[in-house]
Amino acid sequence: MPDPILPDLLRPGLDLVFCGTAAGRRSAEQAAYYAHPGNLFWRALHAVALTPRLFAPAEFPQLPALGIGLTDLAKHHIGNDDELPRDAFDADALRKRIERHAPRVLAFTSKAAARAALGHATGYGLQQERYGQTQLFVLPSPSGQARGHWDLGPWHALAALVRAR
Template sequence: MIDVSHTSLHRLPDQIHPNLRLVFVGTAASTRSAELGHYYAHPGNRFWRAIHEAGITPRRYQPGEFAALIELGIGFTDLSKSGAGMDHQIATETIDVAGFRAKIEKYRPRTIAFTSKKAASLFYGRPSRGILLGRQPRGGSWPETFVLSSPSGAASGHWTLEPWHELAKWIAA
């Protein structure tokens, strides 16, 4: 069964169900994504291009097609389901790491991928500068975890497709 919450101005629906091969995890919806109800919807966001170029998807999907990725074993969630905007605009009190952990423990995906160092830093509780891109050390029964370079146009100066390629190789194995 798919857990899909209702979309409002400041919320994207989770797209997650048991045993997915991959769940992408953002900090929160961008303002544009919240308005449209689609993940990574801003025209300057590289997400959809990156997952295709890295080989994660067989074609380039559009933001409005995010629900179709469930058929590929790919889901979506965010650490903040009530905030929207750029990472620095998200109120700390809307970040729900415990709720995110509970979702992952309930649905048990094979792999999770944070789509920014900021999202990973909030999860790990340490500064972004201490977070390395790529595959992370594994902890117990927690799924394999990757940190990807942010596909946001606002993070262009730090963009690299390399960790996305590393993720694609892992999930294809």
């Protein structure tokens, strides 16, 4: 199996892990999560006070020190969701990684990621389902291509959930 496009940023004891679908072209080129300048991920993290300052995508390896991890569903594919092959998403592998590392919360960074992982459509916010002890949360996509659906409200709700230990 080839190396993943982006490495998982997972370890036991994390409060929060974000999960997207797959690395975009810019993220793959820069070897950094959410690297496209139009992506609101890093700005959203700072806006809801999950990070103490605005991080650059290349600084993603610093997130575990803040209790935050990163992963994605398609570890070996690059591109927009509509460009990915049907078998790109490995929901079983994601579930195993999350159950092994047991973060408090797994946040899907789009409804598409949540649907691919859970096998059904879902709304934003905290979900009834869990992966082991890990709570699941669905966020509006920070991608520039999803700007019409952007809402920082669920990101604030996630931050409040993470802070409420």
